[in-house]
Amino acid sequence: MLRIEHYSKTYPGGKKAVDDLTLHVRPGEIYGFIGHNGAGKTTTLRAVAGVMDFTEGTITIDGHDVKKDPVGAKRVTAFLPDNPDLYEFMKGIDYLNFIADLYDIPADRRTADIGKYGDAFELTGNLGSPIGSYSHGMRQKLALISAFIRRPRLLILDEPFVGLDPSASHLMKGYLADLCREGSAVFFSTHVLEVAEKLCHQIAIIKDGRLVKCGPTEQLVGDSSLEDVFLELEGDK
Amino acid sequence: MKKFFALLKVSVKSMLLSSTNSQGSSRKKAATGVGAMLLIAFLGLYLSGFYSSLLMHALAPVHMEVLVFIFMGMGALVGGLLFTTFAVKGVVFGGRDNDLLLSMPVNSTMLMASRVSAIYLENLLFSLFVLAPAGAVCAFMTQSGVGHSVLFWVRLAVAVLALPLLDTALSVLMGALVAFLSARVARGALGQNIVMAVYMVAVFYFAFNVNGMIEGLAANAAGVKESLSWAAPMLWMADGIMGDWGKLLAFAACCVVPFGLVVFGLGRVYRQAVTAFAARSARNDYKLSAQSASGQKKALLAKEAKRFFGTPMYFWNAGIGLMMLLAAGVAALVMQRDLQELIGLLGDALPVMPLAAMVMGFCLCTSAVAAPSISLEGKYLWILREAPVDENSLLRIKTGFELLLSLPCTLIAGVCLTIALKLSAAEGAVLVGAALLFCVGHAAFGMLMGLTFPKLDAVNETVVVKQGMAVMLDMFVPMAVLGVCALLYWLGGMLSAWAALALPIALLAALTAVCVLILVKKGPAMLRAL
Numbered sequence: 001m002l003r004i005e006h007y008s009k010t011y012p013g014g015k016k017a018v019d020d021l022t023l024h025v026r027p028g029e030i031y032g033f034i035g036h037n038g039a040g041k042t043t044t045l046r047a048v049a050g051v052m053d054f055t056e057g058t059i060t061i062d063g064h065d066v067k068k069d070p071v072g073a074k075r076v077t078a079f080l081p082d083n084p085d086l087y088e089f090m091k092g093i094d095y096l097n098f099i100a101d102l103y104d105i106p107a108d109r110r111t112a113d114i115g116k117y118g119d120a121f122e123l124t125g126n127l128g129s130p131i132g133s134y135s136h137g138m139r140q141k142l143a144l145i146s147a148f149i150r151r152p153r154l155l156i157l158d159e160p161f162v163g164l165d166p167s168a169s170h171l172m173k174g175y176l177a178d179l180c181r182e183g184s185a186v187f188f189s190t191h192v193l194e195v196a197e198k199l200c201h202q203i204a205i206i207k208d209g210r211l212v213k214c215g216p217t218e219q220l221v222g223d224s225s226l227e228d229v230f231l232e233l234e235g236d237k
Numbered sequence: 238m239k240k241f242f243a244l245l246k247v248s249v250k251s252m253l254l255s256s257t258n259s260q261g262s263s264r265k266k267a268a269t270g271v272g273a274m275l276l277i278a279f280l281g282l283y284l285s286g287f288y289s290s291l292l293m294h295a296l297a298p299v300h301m302e303v304l305v306f307i308f309m310g311m312g313a314l315v316g317g318l319l320f321t322t323f324a325v326k327g328v329v330f331g332g333r334d335n336d337l338l339l340s341m342p343v344n345s346t347m348l349m350a351s352r353v354s355a356i357y358l359e360n361l362l363f364s365l366f367v368l369a370p371a372g373a374v375c376a377f378m379t380q381s382g383v384g385h386s387v388l389f390w391v392r393l394a395v396a397v398l399a400l401p402l403l404d405t406a407l408s409v410l411m412g413a414l415v416a417f418l419s420a421r422v423a424r425g426a427l428g429q430n431i432v433m434a435v436y437m438v439a440v441f442y443f444a445f446n447v448n449g450m451i452e453g454l455a456a457n458a459a460g461v462k463e464s465l466s467w468a469a470p471m472l473w474m475a476d477g478i479m480g481d482w483g484k485l486l487a488f489a490a491c492c493v494v495p496f497g498l499v500v501f502g503l504g505r506v507y508r509q510a511v512t513a514f515a516a517r518s519a520r521n522d523y524k525l526s527a528q529s530a531s532g533q534k535k536a537l538l539a540k541e542a543k544r545f546f547g548t549p550m551y552f553w554n555a556g557i558g559l560m561m562l563l564a565a566g567v568a569a570l571v572m573q574r575d576l577q578e579l580i581g582l583l584g585d586a587l588p589v590m591p592l593a594a595m596v597m598g599f600c601l602c603t604s605a606v607a608a609p610s611i612s613l614e615g616k617y618l619w620i621l622r623e624a625p626v627d628e629n630s631l632l633r634i635k636t637g638f639e640l641l642l643s644l645p646c647t648l649i650a651g652v653c654l655t656i657a658l659k660l661s662a663a664e665g666a667v668l669v670g671a672a673l674l675f676c677v678g679h680a681a682f683g684m685l686m687g688l689t690f691p692k693l694d695a696v697n698e699t700v701v702v703k704q705g706m707a708v709m710l711d712m713f714v715p716m717a718v719l720g721v722c723a724l725l726y727w728l729g730g731m732l733s734a735w736a737a738l739a740l741p742i743a744l745l746a747a748l749t750a751v752c753v754l755i756l757v758k759k760g761p762a763m764l765r766a767l
Contacts, residue, residue: 051622053765074625085616087540089547097528101536102624111528118525128523 001027001154001185002048007057009043009209017043019209021057025154025187025202028180032200032217033189034226036234040209041189042082045158048187049079062153075103078147082159084139088132092123092142095131099146113149120171121145136163148175155179157188161195173199197226205233240343244351248328249358280713281366285309289374302379305371306475307465310400313367314471315439317360317404318411320703323550324359325412326419327697328352330514339508346504353409353500360401360408368397372478383479392478392485400474402492406499413503415549416514533626534634541638544613545606551613554702558604559646565596566650569657576657590664591726591738593654597647597672598719601679606639608683608711611767612692612701618767628761632684636756639680647672671742675715678749681756683711688763718748 002025009018018040025031035041046052048059050070059066064073086095093114100110118124121141131139140163147155155176161169176186176199190196196203197217203226204214212233213220221229292305329352338348372393376385383389465472470491477485503510531539545551569576580589614621621631651672655665686707695701702708722741729737 049623051619071625071627074623077623079619079623081619085619087544087617087620089544090540093523093525093528094543097530098536098540099624100528101531102533102626104533105530107528107530110530111525114528115525124525125521125523127525129520 001025001029001062002031002187003058003060004044004048005058007044007047007054007059009040009047009052009054009056017209018047018206021206021209021211023204023211023214025185027153027183027185029201030176030180030186030199031188032196032203033187033206034191034193034196034203034230035189035206039206041206042158044206045079045156045187045189046081048154049077049156050074051079051081076153077156078150078152078154079156080143080147080158080160082162084143086131086139086142088130091130092127092134095142096127096146096149100149103150105149110149113151114145117145117148117175120175121168137165137168140164141168144172148179151182151184152179153184155184155186155188157186159190160188161190161192169195193226193230197221205230207234241347241351244338244343244348245354247334248352248355278362278366281363282370285312285367286370286374288312289371290378293374293378297378302375302383303475303479305375306368306396306478307468307471309367309371310396310471310474311468313364313400314404314407316367317363317401318408320363321356321359321405321408322411322415323553324699324703325356325408326416327550327699328356329409329412330416330511331697335511335515339511345507346501349504349507350500353405356408357401357405357496360404361398364397364400364404368393368400389478389480392480392482395485395489396474396478399489399492402496403470406492406495409499409503413510413514416510419514534630537626537631537634538638538641541610541635544610545638545642548613548698550698550702551609554708555604555606555609556642558600558602559642561603562597562600562646562650565600566653566657570653573657577659580658588726589658590660590668591723591741593658593660594668594671595719595723597650597654597668598675598722599716600650601643601647601672601675602712602715602719604639604643604679605683605708605711606642607636607680608687608707609698609701609705610635610638610684611687611764612695612705612707613698615693615695615701618693628764629757632688632756632760632764635687636680636684639683640676643676643680644673647676667738667742671745674742674745674749678745678752679711679715681749681752682715683707684760685752685756686710686714688760688767691767693767718744 002023004021004023007018007021008016010016021040021044023031033041033044043052047054048061048066050066050073054067061073062076064076066073087098090098096114097110100114105113114127115124118127121144123138123141123145126134126138131142134142140160144160147157160172164172173195180186200217202215203217203220205212205220213229217226220226289305289309292308293302296302296304329349339345372390375383376389470488473481473484473488473491477488545555611618648669651665651669654660655668660668690706690710692701692705692707695705722744725740725744726737729740
């Protein structure tokens with residue numbers, strides 16, 4: 001589903017944020033991407049989502065090259081940044097319809113999906129209010145709903161659990177699993193290692209822009225915990 | 238005081254950086270900031286110098302120079318109010334750093350005072366650029382020699398420093414009202430638009446009547462001064478500048494006291510005010526019904542329209558030129574007979590059609606709709622970047638939105654002017670065609686400026702729409718082009734009537750083609766690189 005081949009990103013000034021990263025996410029997989037602050041996680045996710053330009057390496061999503069066919073790649077993708085800023089001059093329902101229009105989602109399907117996810121995340125009643133009046137958690141939920149109604153082949157999430165209440169987090173995990181059962185894939189970054197350990201089929205650990213370890217969660221963790229493995233690789237233990 | 242100056246430094250720095258690019262080296266940022274400041278200074282000095290000399294020419298012979306300072310003082314006051322009232326909503330009450338600064342061990346009155354002081358400095362520039370040329374004109378054009386003494390300049394300096402205090406106090410009160418309306422009225426944008434509309438009507442009334450007032454001034458200058466008793470502080474300021482120290486002190490007190498009252502009065506409730514103004518009306522009883530679908534382009538255009546009409550700051554600043562254009566067309570039709578009489582009096586030498594084209598062009602220059610649209614995306618830009626829409630389409634839609642507004646207004650105004658000025662069909666077609674061409678070039682140039690001078694980290698829309706480099710260049714560069722067109726018309730007129738029209742239109746066509754070509758070829762890459 002997602003193939004990252006020899007991807008590197010160097011910022012102006014010479015700092016190499018990501019160095020020769022190769023990583024594959026298969027359909028039906030939840031892939032966790034962990035690393036310390038500034039390791040290069042967000043830089044990678046933004047490049048995969050087509051939000052940020054890059055010069056070295058190739059990234060393909062469901063057969064679409066992010067550089068050569070960006071619109072095709074974006075059509076099958078949904079991306080949620082760590083702090084999703086949404087148009088404050090729009091009402092919640094206007095934003096969802098705006099996104100649905102950009103992705104050509106038919107009227108009946110969008111009505112059904114907005115109802116389904118809006119009710120589940122207890123946001124339907126607030127959809128008539130301007131986004132400017134929403135709390136951080138409500139914006140996060142709205143952004144999640146806008147991602148789920150697209151039924152993406154690849155869902156990219158940057159720190160998705162930040163700002164969500166426990167029940168919304170639980171719901172989201174369920175929907176991520178549903179998405180994977182339907183053949184899509186999820187690629188997300190997190191600092192919550194317990195969640196990553198329980199939720200992910202595969203995990204990659206990145207340090208200073210370099211991939212230091214990746215593989216199926218059971219193999220990676222072995223008899224210890226993901227926290228132990230992570231700290232050992234980071235050299236903190 | 239150390240804390241106050243630290244806070245003031247932050248506010249002023251953010252204000253100064255507001256007209257610069259959000260990317261690039263600090264030297265480049267400083268250069269663009271200084272450039273923007275010089276541009277404002279030049280415009281202020283030019284306009285003030287022009288009107289001051291016009292007034293002084295009429296008033297010096299009757300020894301009523303004092304009226305120049307009354308009118309210029311009023312101009313500075315109204316201009317400052319217009320410029321800073323909406324800035325107050327963003328800078329004083331709606332800063333993105335409110336949570337951070339209010340959580341710090343700083344007195345809220347001090348925090349408010351630091352932000353209000355930044356507004357004061359902005360008004361001070363206005364006051365300086367308006368009153369200083371008036372002083373210079375007074376020094377050169379009066380026979381009494383009042384402008385030649387050092388004390389005259391000291392008194393003028395006191396007035397320049399004091400007037401912005403009054404301006405700032407009024408701006409803060411009006412800004413608080415605007416912020417209150419946005420927070421409390423369900424359709425906040427409508428409330429703000431009404432306040433702004435009242436403002437604009439007052440300003441235009443003043444501007445349209447100023448020439449008539451000047452004509453009648455010389456005949457009845459003393460009477461005019463008496464009739465302005467309702468603006469007593471302005472009279473005191475003018476008398477003070479001309480030599481009455483007592484009145485100057487009274488004027489200074491009139492400025493310092495309201496400023497102090499506003500800063501200390503609102504400062505005591507600043508935390509509550511910021512909290513109240515930040516609260517938005519919210520409901521939780523929305524019932525989902527069947528939704529309808531539309532296409533990508535329609536959705537993106539609707540988003541641009543929602544932002545434009547739902548953001549009073551954007552609407553009034555970018556839309557004022559188009560409103561003026563329509564008003565000019567309709568007014569010309571209504572006052573058709575007066576216009577014809579005037580044209581008849583001036584004779585055949587008056588180039589009516591080129592003058593109409595210049596007026597239309599000037600109005601279009603002030604309608605920068607596309608220029609700030611990239612910067613207004615700011616923190617929301619990720620939404621468009623993530624969307625399955627190519628950059629070329631995004632730029633076409635943003636540029637197209639300006640054209641969607643400007644082309645119909647231009648067409649209506651052009652037809653109205655053609656009828657009102659009794660132009661021939663051919664002249665009318667040239668007028669409308671040239672104006673439509675200018676619209677296209679202006680929109681493409683504005684979009685290019687938006688991409689070249691993006692301000693994606695602006696703390697609020699005021700910074701982008703009022704002080705952004707892209708907007709300023711989108712206004713002043715096309716004005717300069719109009720000047721070159723006028724020169725070409727004059728030069729062409731030496732050859733033939735045909736050349737007089739062909740040369741400026743050829744220049745417009747060439748510049749429009751260049752802008753469109755650069756936008757199509759380089760625009761997508763520029764957008765991607767942001």
